[in-house]
Amino acid sequence: MLFIRLSWVVGQAGIGFSSVIIILSTVVTVVTTLSMSAICTNGEVKGGGAYYLISRSLGPEFGGAIGIIFSLANAVAVGLYVVGFAETLTELLVRHNVPIPGLSEINHIRIFGFFTAILLLGIALIGLDWESKIQLVLLVVLVVALIDAVIGSFIPRSCDHTITLQGFTHYRWGTFVDNFSPDYHDNQNFFSVFSVFFPAATGILAGANISGNLKVFDDNNYVNMIY
Structure with missing residues (x-):
């Protein structure tokens, strides 16, 4: 999302509102991170990632309901990132004139996306x-x-x-002024552009999802670590 869609975000929202979008995404991520850190410091964190943290703070009923939505969101996110990777790889092959013969561009994306998903599944199963x-x-x-x-x-x-x-015009003041104001088209607006960029700021969940790998330090370990 950061490398593929950021230029599209700036083209739609302009440099000014794109900066606002990045700042808002950062604020939401920082507040969420502080909340997760507060929950983690309130006892031992076991495996389960965000689901475990939510169920421990709100209870198993809310945790189960949110966990189902969270698992579906992860499945959609995997598809989102895999398609983005496949589109980029296909574009690179077409640009260097090394595509798979006899296949259209959309079939390139499907094939690369399929094998990428299989590779990710294998890593998850290991x-x-x-x-x-x-x-x-x-x-x-x-x-x-x-x-x-x-x-x-x-x-x-x-x-x-x-x-x-x-x-690509390199750094020029005229280019900065021309692109500072928004220029929404294709029925886009500030919130639709924000929704496209915001998944790039949700990487904190990648760390939360491996909560089972965290080490527990008691008082003795903490003292030994310092001295």
């Missing part, structure tokens, strides 16, 4: 230990990608005319 190790690898990839995006924004753009047509 166990949370492997999932935790995979997350460390993904963390490194994301950090490198963010650094690459920042460094790449300062590299002078190519003289290729197609690059200019895609909207």
